[in-house]
Amino acid sequence: MASICEFSDEARYSIKSVMQKTDVQAVTIRAWERRYSLLEPKRASNGYRLYSDRDIALLSWVKQQVDSGLSISTVAGSLKEAIERGDWPEAVLTTSGPVPVQRHIGQNVSKLAEQFLTALLRVDEHMASEIFAEILGQVNLLELVETVLIPTLVEIGARWERGEISVAIEHFASNLIQGKIQAIYQSLPYHSGAPKVLVGCGPDELHALSPLLFATLLRDCGYRVEYLGPDIPLEDLLDYIAAEKPKMVVISATIGDSIPQVSEFSQQLSKMKAAPLLGFGGAAFNRNPETGQRIQGVYLGKTMSESLLRVKELLPIKVLPRLN
Numbered sequence: 594m595a596s597i598c599e600f601s602d603e604a605r606y607s608i609k610s611v612m613q614k615t616d617v618q619a620v621t622i623r624a625w626e627r628r629y630s631l632l633e634p635k636r637a638s639n640g641y642r643l644y645s646d647r648d649i650a651l652l653s654w655v656k657q658q659v660d661s662g663l664s665i666s667t668v669a670g671s672l673k674e675a676i677e678r679g680d681w682p683e684a685v686l687t688t689s690g691p692v693p694v695q696r697h698i699g700q701n702v703s704k705l706a707e708q709f710l711t712a713l714l715r716v717d718e719h720m721a722s723e724i725f726a727e728i729l730g731q732v733n734l735l736e737l738v739e740t741v742l743i744p745t746l747v748e749i750g751a752r753w754e755r756g757e758i759s760v761a762i763e764h765f766a767s768n769l770i771q772g773k774i775q776a777i778y779q780s781l782p783y784h785s786g787a788p789k790v791l792v793g794c795g796p797d798e799l800h801a802l803s804p805l806l807f808a809t810l811l812r813d814c815g816y817r818v819e820y821l822g823p824d825i826p827l828e829d830l831l832d833y834i835a836a837e838k839p840k841m842v843v844i845s846a847t848i849g850d851s852i853p854q855v856s857e858f859s860q861q862l863s864k865m866k867a868a869p870l871l872g873f874g875g876a877a878f879n880r881n882p883e884t885g886q887r888i889q890g891v892y893l894g895k896t897m898s899e900s901l902l903r904v905k906e907l908l909p910i911k912v913l914p915r916l917n
Contacts, residue, residue: 596681596682596683596684597647597650597651597654597681597682597683597684598647598681598815598910599684599814599815600645600646600647600649600650600684600733601645601646601647601733601734601813602645602646602647602648602782603645603646603734603777603780603781603813604634604635604643604644604645605643605644605645605729605730606643606644606645606646606648606649606730607641607642607643607644608622608634608641608642608644610644611644611648611649611652614649614653615649615652615653615656616656617652617656622652625652625655625665625669629665629666629669630669631651631652631655631669631672632644632648632651632652634648646733650684650685651672653684653685654672654682654683654684654685655668655669655672657685679911701731702728702731702732702736702740702741705724705727705728705731705741706728706740706741706744706745708720708724709721709724709725709728709741709745710745710748710749712724713745713749713762713765713766713769714749714752714758714762714766716762716765718765718769721769722769722773725773728741729777734777734809734810734813735810735813735897735898735901738806738809738810738897739896739897739898742770742774742806743806743897745766745770746766746767746770746802749762749763749766749767750763767802770802771801771802771805774802774805774806774809775805777809778805778808778809778812778820781809781812781813782812783812783817784812784815784816784817785817786817787815787816787817787910788816788817788840788841788908788910789816789817789818789819789837789838789839789840789841790808790811790816790817790818790819790839790840790841790842790843790904790908791818791819791821791830791833791834791837791839791841791842791843791869792804792807792808792811792818792819792820792821792842792843792845793820793821793822793823793825793830793843793844793845794821794822794823794824794825794844794845794846794847795825795827795844795845795846795851795852795854795855795875796824796825796826796827796851796854797824797848797850797851798823798824798825798845798846798847798848798851799823799824800823800847801822801823803845803847803875804820804843804845804875805820805822806897807843807845807897807900807901808820808843810897810901811843811901811904814901814904814905814910815910816904816908816910819837819839825844827854827855827857827858830842830858831858831861831862831865834862834865834869835865838867838869839869840869840870840908841869841870841871841872841904841907841908842862842869842870842871842872843871843872843873843874843893843904844858844871844872844873844875845873845874845875846873846874846875846876846877846878847875847876847877848877849877849880849881849884851877852877852878852884852887852888853887855873855888856887856888856889859871859873859888859889859890860889862889862890863889870890870891870907870908871888871889871890871891872890872891872892872893872900872903872904872907873885873888873890873891873892873893874892874893874894874895874900878892879895891903891907
């Protein structure tokens with residue numbers, strides 16, 4: 594079962610949506626906020642409250658406790674003490690509430706994904722942006738990545754390879770998606786007390802969207818992430834690691850020529866005092882799994898879900914990260 598702190602704290606739901614997902618009335622939600630400080634919702638530009646998946650998970654848990662016969666004051670006090678210890682309760686998973694891992698994509702989101710692809714192929718930035726925002730309001734980040742963005746990028750790449758679209762359209766789509774994800778990445782909380790993870794591409798690697806997606810998902814999970822971008826000189830990265838002392842480094846490679854350099858990097862990294870964990874992945878390793886045997890590190894897996902789970906196993910977050 595997932596802990597409540599594993600849910601995204603990105604504020605995006607209106608109080609009406611929270612009511613529908615938790616079956617807790619708005620007047621009760623406001624009273625619990627005011628009297629017991631259970632939630633601290635953000636405010637939209639129009640002043641309306643905005644809530645996160647974590648808020649919804651927390652409210653669902655509180656409601657279950659109250660429905661079982663406990664007083665709200667007792668529940669609120671116990672919850673506060675648990676959070677102060679870094680011991681968040683396990684979430685109550687419901688059919689209407691959020692989940693921390695991938696769930697079946699709904700028909701409405703499937704249709705929106707098709708419309709998003711169409712808007713990208715038509716180079717309609719305004720429409721693509723509107724559809725992206727609508728999808729983001731219905732799914733969590735992992736769903737967005739695995740069930741919408743990656744399939745969209747794969748389809749666009751396939752159409753380009755078949756000569757059905759120009760390279761300009763392929764670049765437009767990739768750049769628009771990268772810009773949207775970059776904005777989400779920068780909007781997520783920076784957890785100054787969490788384990789630090791560096792994420793980037795190997796040398797000569799210019800396909801930086803997948804590691805950016807992964808860096809964003811890691812930050813959403815509560816890690817202190819630095820996204821280093823494409824074409825990282827690995828000798829310089831060793832110096833940076835020595836200075837910054839991250840707990841983990843994640844390198845992505847899509848071209849086979851990068852693998853020998855990543856292998857050499859892993860050997861040098863292993864010689865460092867208090868060397869960080871090294872995770873690696875990407876199309877180059879997915880195509881030829883045996884090449885990962887040359888790397889003194891951990892292959893994270895073929896999918897984002899697998900990679901996230903592997904990082905959580907290797908580098909668990911034991912306490913609630915501090916927010917800057």
